[in-house]
Amino acid sequence: MKALKANITKGIQKGSYVLACDNSGAKILFVMSFKRAKTVKGRNLSGGVGDHIVASVRKGNPEMRKKVVSAIIVRQKKEYRRSDGTRVKFEDNAAVVLKDDKGNPKGTLIKGPIAKEVSQRWPAVTKIAKLVV
Numbered sequence: 001m002k003a004l005k006a007n008i009t010k011g012i013q014k015g016s017y018v019l020a021c022d023n024s025g026a027k028i029l030f031v032m033s034f035k036r037a038k039t040v041k042g043r044n045l046s047g048g049v050g051d052h053i054v055a056s057v058r059k060g061n062p063e064m065r066k067k068v069v070s071a072i073i074v075r076q077k078k079e080y081r082r083s084d085g086t087r088v089k090f091e092d093n094a095a096v097v098l099k100d101d102k103g104n105p106k107g108t109l110i111k112g113p114i115a116k117e118v119s120q121r122w123p124a125v126t127k128i129a130k131l132v133v
Contacts, residue, residue, distance in 0.1 A: 008049055010047050021074060032055055090115075
């Protein structure tokens with residue numbers, strides 16, 4: 001996993017609900033934890049675009065519901081700043097469900113745009129994306 005050049009504001013907290021923007025069968029994910037997150041004891045975990053999360057499927061297909069899955073955040077509402085000075089924000093918070101920890105997505109297509117920072121860190125997710133912003 002590569003480091004990001006952008007200074008990403010952490011806009012999604014532990015306990016947030018995010019949309020699943022792929023065709024894996026999940027519709028709404030509940031963020032339970034962040035993988036590789038560093039914080040102070042007692043502080044709530046938070047993350048942003050490109051972060052690896054552990055989530056529970058709250059709505060979706062009957063075989064996907066109540067499963068704990070790993071996912072990657074591809075969009076966030078909170079504005080963040082890129083190294084060239086531009087500021088980026090999206091309409092919703094969205095994630096892509098993974099089938100393994102190497103970053104291979106479970107679905108075969110992604111609905112809507114994904115951030116450029118995700119494509120730098122997770123190239124397998126970029127392969128199924130239609131639009132990279």
